[in-house]
Amino acid sequence: MQTMTDIPRATRERIISAASKLFYSEGIRAVSVDAVAEKAGLTKRTLYYHFRSKDDLVAAYLGARDQPNLSLFRRWFEEADGGLPAKVRAIFNRLARNASHPKWKGCGFLRTSAELANLPGHPAIKIGVAHKKKFEAWLRATFEEAGVTTAAPLARQILLLLDGSFAVVQLHRDPTYMETAGEAAFSLVGAAMKAGPKSGQRKR
Amino acid sequence: MQTMTDIPRATRERIISAASKLFYSEGIRAVSVDAVAEKAGLTKRTLYYHFRSKDDLVAAYLGARDQPNLSLFRRWFEEADGGLPAKVRAIFNRLARNASHPKWKGCGFLRTSAELANLPGHPAIKIGVAHKKKFEAWLRATFEEAGVTTAAPLARQILLLLDGSFAVVQLHRDPTYMETAGEAAFSLVGAAMKAGPKSGQRKR
DNA sequence: GCATGTATACTAACCAGTGAATATACTCAA
């Protein structure tokens, strides 16, 4: 069973791809379902065969960004040289480079949840909440592995700086704010390590 | 001249008041001009007599929030006890109390600019940019007066934490993130003062 | 009679979602 059935799967993903580009660059309510269908090269009625509603489509758009986004941050962290503070700072610096691209429009999760703030139970918002929670959990685990005793609040502080830089850079279109946030993160992680690292774990 | 002309002014402000409530709680594109007119107790046509377009109305909504918002932050800072780090932290703690109110929906400037991110020249976005710049400038001046040598980057870092907490708390509906941001701000300001305060200025 | 302000009633476009028909491809019995 299901031998050739991944051809329709391709259609579904083509729709999500078109929706991603439009929703991310224009916003949710600014993009009509017709516009998504046209961008995907098919009819609105076909789109409604694959998705129950526009809300479902929005949720699929964010759902498709969840894992790739987290992987990217993890990869940036792992590829960076230096100690823990420098590796955290590297995430901000890599992000600053991305943010200077004209198509960059901030964090899709935050922008969507800001636009749909009047619909608290919206499925897309749940996905955004889960995404940010996963990122925070990864940070906390990373800090714990490094022996930082204040891993939980430190992870929150880094998250706050990251999401703050998303918001501020999206507003001012000035990626240097992201580097400033990276320096603040560097300071906070460094201070937390001085205060209470189990002083093992200093690999390499 | 202009003796009784403040009666129409009252109408204009009634419209802005209605627009503020609706735009802030529901979002820009989610609120129709008819809805604003109805909330203000008059006709859409009358509204269009006082405002050229919906975009103008949105700009007026944010423009009316600019000074009061800044004054509030300044007042919170001035009313707080303790040294500079504690006074900065107090802003976050006061904000956390506000954020626990069910009507709280984050920062109107940030949410509007997120929703209108596809319209870079929009007048409302310009107002949002100016607002955040004013706040940053006030922070920097405050730090400079206290003799902090790294006043400029420190002001940016505090701004990043503040806007980060707006975004995160609006997403998770958990004001404790704001207190965490306040602790981070406390640390950063404290570290900056230890590094380079001209060690005068310690009033009171 | 002339400025300002307010209301009624309208337009032209747009939008989320659907009904009904059609095309394609896979299954299974003869």
Place this chain on the structure above:
DNA sequence: TTGAGTATATTCACTGGTTAGTATACATGC
């Protein structure tokens, strides 16, 4: 192998409702 039947996938054409903005007329006070 073939042909009828069935589930999957797609399209055209439509509906009912909403939206930003306007043409026109009416009121009110100077």
